[in-house]
Amino acid sequence: MKKDFDKAIVIQEALKELPSSARRLFMKRAVTLGGLSLLSGCAVTDKDSAERMLRKISTLNDDFQAWLFDPNKLAPTYPESMITRPVPFNAFYDRDEIPEIDESDFLLEVSGLVADKHSWPLQELYQLPQTDQVTRHICVEGWSAIGKWGGVTFSTFLKRIGADLTAKYVGFKCEDDYYTSIDMPTALHAQTLLAFTYDGRILPPEYGYPMKLRMPTKLGYKNPKHIAAIFVTNTNPGGYWEDKGYNWFGGI
């Protein structure tokens, strides 16, 4: 049989999928494809089965991170003097494509497993109890920045719309065709914020006007900017980068 895949690459890719603790363990024990097959329950004989194994390991990683996630553990916060100025801009496009959104015709859509599906004008969202946080944003592209975001604690919002808090996922659709989704325990975490301000001012266009979900417990790509719609569901909605192979849980 012609082998059209490279074992070394399969191992390398599989290791990237593992949380760093598991990766270190595997490094110490000199990983073999046999070992990874055992872990994932998938035998690797060709390119397709290699991909199946990588997907399985990625799911194992999500399950492992979900299991490790402590809903009561707070991410570090920082003094305002440590805020990174300016905070870097990042999106899957350049600055000239930042969505332009007009407050007067903006409505936040809410759907799925929620009792109250009415759409929210910004002024109504601004009436909800507001709080702020100075936390670190970490991007997988290799930079991090400390910023100050303000808004309503997301659990307060979810309760206000009568969300089914036993559902598995909350999904987000953005004005720029970005999308992502998170697990319910993270959605209910005390530092998960539906943010309307950055550094005390209305969120500037490049940082996600009119709102972003700010989670210091998750990597940058899990923090959707320009949110247009929020839905609660038991079917994993995936995400823009997640569907291209980034880890779905995306914990820090």
Ligand SMILES: Nc1nc2c(c(=O)[nH]1)N[C@H]1C(S)=C(S)[C@@H](COP(=O)(O)O)O[C@H]1N2
């Ligand atoms: N709508 C939308 N949200 C997004 C992105 C995007 O391209 N579009 N990029 C993500 C990534 S990879 C990062 S690192 C952060 C960047 O946020 P910032 O521009 O406020 O630093 O936004 C995240 N949320």
Ligand SMILES: [Mo]
């Ligand atoms: Mo990112």
